[in-house]
Amino acid sequence: MSDLIASAYATLERWYALGHDVRPHAHARFVHDARLPLVYDANFAAGVRAESTAEIDAVLAQADALYAGCGHRQVLWDPATPPALEARLLLEGYALEHEVVLVLEGALAARGPALELRGVETAADWQVFTELCRLDHEEEARKGFHEPWPHAVTEQIAASKRAKSPAVRYQLARVDGVDCAFFSGWPGENGVGKVEDLFTRAEFRGRGIGSALIAACVDDARSRGAGPVLIGALSDDTPKHMYAALGFRPLCVQRQYLLSASV
Numbered sequence: 001m002s003d004l005i006a007s008a009y010a011t012l013e014r015w016y017a018l019g020h021d022v023r024p025h026a027h028a029r030f031v032h033d034a035r036l037p038l039v040y041d042a043n044f045a046a047g048v049r050a051e052s053t054a055e056i057d058a059v060l061a062q063a064d065a066l067y068a069g070c071g072h073r074q075v076l077w078d079p080a081t082p083p084a085l086e087a088r089l090l091l092e093g094y095a096l097e098h099e100v101v102l103v104l105e106g107a108l109a110a111r112g113p114a115l116e117l118r119g120v121e122t123a124a125d126w127q128v129f130t131e132l133c134r135l136d137h138e139e140e141a142r143k144g145f146h147e148p149w150p151h152a153v154t155e156q157i158a159a160s161k162r163a164k165s166p167a168v169r170y171q172l173a174r175v176d177g178v179d180c181a182f183f184s185g186w187p188g189e190n191g192v193g194k195v196e197d198l199f200t201r202a203e204f205r206g207r208g209i210g211s212a213l214i215a216a217c218v219d220d221a222r223s224r225g226a227g228p229v230l231i232g233a234l235s236d237d238t239p240k241h242m243y244a245a246l247g248f249r250p251l252c253v254q255r256q257y258l259l260s261a262s263v
Contacts, residue, residue: 001079005252007192008101008230009078012254015186015194016041016076019163023066028059030066033163036156037070040258042163044074051082059085060092077255086257094257100240102248103192104218104229109247112212120170120182128172128179130158136199145234161197169220170197173209180204185217185229193218193226198239214246 013029020033020042027050033042045063050056063073075089090096120129134154141148161170161184173181181200187193195217200209218229231248233240244250 004103004192004228005079007188007190008103008228008251010190011188011192011194011230012101012232013046013076013078014189015164015168015196016044017046018167018186019160019165025059025062027055028062030062032066033160034069036160036163038153038156039160040072040074040260042156042160043067043070043072044076044256046076047078048075048081048085051084056085056088060088071260073259075257077257089257089259092259094259096255097258098253098255099232099234100250101230101232101252101254102240102243103251104231104246104248105227106247108211108215108218109245110208110211111215112208112210115209115212115216116174117171117213117216118174120165120172125172126158126162129161129170129182130155132172132179132182132199132201133158133161135201139202143237145237168196169217171213171216171220173200173213175204175207175209178204181209181213183210183213183217185219185221187221187224187226191225191227193221193224193229195221195229195231210242211246214243 017031020031023030023032028045028048031044036042048059050059067073120126137149137154140146168184168186170182170184172179181204183198185195195214198210198213221229231243232254233243
């Protein structure tokens with residue numbers, strides 16, 4: 001495994017953990033946020049190295065105890081995840097989810113138009129961000145990516161993003177007097193950064209707004225120490241082609257195992 005791929009998996013895990021408690025265990029790391037029980041990515045296990053039946057039992061029991069107030073259990077995969085653990089998770093009814101991770105190592109192939117951008121900083125900004133998140137979640141449900149979510153889920157997901165700020169910097173784009181899009185950038189902690197969470201209102205698409213936001217957030221991440229910059233895309237959705245056209249190349253696959261009893 002290359003140093004870049006190893007650093008990429010470390011960046012992916014750390015991005016999710018930002019803003020939440022990290023609790024070490026003999027065979028895993030548990031990320032937990034009791035304020036946000038509906039958010040999968042604020043409550044999960046990672047770095048799991050349990051191999052024997054007894055070790056796996058202990059990790060799953062700890063997850064049950066820690067996440068008793070959540071309607072889910074989630075385990076992040078990395079290249080050192082033991083095969084015996086994966087097999088056990090599938091036996092227990094966990095579903096495998098994945099997305100393609102791309103990396104930008106040089107310059108972007110396009111930067112989009114000049115935009116009016118501002119950081120998401122004030123309470124009013126975060127309210128706008130939450131409203132745009134709601135539009136994003138409603139569109140995802142229409143596309144069949146998940147069941148329709150109640151507003152409480154959107155509010156907690158937006159709160160989980162806010163908990164990552166200011167390490168993760170969120171940007172709003174304003175076009176024709178309308179706050180219509182958002183994106184974020186983070187430099188990482190090992191020289192490999194990450195940009196994430198691109199959304200543009202449907203009626204503003206096709207105008208280069210996404211490309212301009214990507215350029216702004218890549219620039220921000222690199223100004224704060226990143227070299228290579230990661231971006232993720234669902235393997236069955238179209239943005240992956242846009243990212244590739246901008247110069248991101250496929251690097252690895254992010255996998256997570258999810259057991260969900262609710263949303």
